[in-house]
Amino acid sequence: MILTVTLNMALDVTYEVPSVDWDGVNRVGAVHRRAGGKGVNVARVLAALGREVLVTGLVGGPTGRAIEEDLESAGLRSELCGIAGDSRTTLAVCETGGSRDRRTALFNEPGPQVTPAELAGFVRRYTSLASAADVVVVSGSLPRGVPADFYATLAGIPAAPVIVDADGDPLRHAPKGRPAVVKPNAEELARAFPGGQGAQELRSQGAEAVVVSMGADGLLAVTGEGTFRARMPYTVEGNPTGAGDALVAGLAMDMAEEWPDRLRRAAALGAAAVAAPVAGAFDRDVYADIHPQIVIT
Structure with missing residues (x-):
């Protein structure tokens, strides 16, 4: 069983529009509302791939009931x-017009206040759930009241291997818990470690x-075991x-498995998820096409 942890769970709302007029009225072509937060998205992909998965995290208020x-x-x-406290809502505004310059704007609420109790x-x-898991995925932002080193605390609890996907201070603190994998994107890594040696620094810590x-x-x-690079054969719009x-779900x-x-x-x-309209989904045709073409060096 794979356990996913989402402390700042959300109700994700996605607006699809042909193009955005930031100074005028926009007519929304389609609306998607679903439970979200990074760990929930990971769980959706894993479930679609036939893996046993369990979602845990914090929820509260009317928005929390909608998430459940x-x-x-x-x-x-x-x-x-x-x-x-009431769980947060996120809003993604996605342009769906024919231009290759389609844009997506994401608006994330900060989340509720969490008490020490x-x-x-x-x-x-x-602690109980992780003891029964094969892998634990801890990902996303922290709601207010949760200390910045909390992901390190969770990773340090003796249990299954832990994958941490975080940004900012939670990313900087994560290695203290000795997680199996830390997964930042390039921008997050550069912000956390401006010197350019962020990956090595995370490992050394x-x-x-x-x-x-x-x-x-x-x-x-x-x-x-060494340093590996996965190169994409083409760009998915x-x-x-x-x-x-989706990438974390794959890990x-x-x-x-070998690296x-x-x-x-x-x-x-990750590429197949870009081709899907909402977070937590992926395009199976894109996945099947691009998977054998990826070059590992």
């Missing part, structure tokens, strides 16, 4: 911890491996929201 209802309707098994309750629940996503330029993995989550599927195979699948899933 959507998880249930999607058939995603969950064990969530309730909080007093609520956080302690979650740690107890997480305790991460077993670091996988850096670089968009159309593929993936870079710095591991104990679409909505990049959720591509990193989590089989932690015992070249893991990277190839992860890169292919």
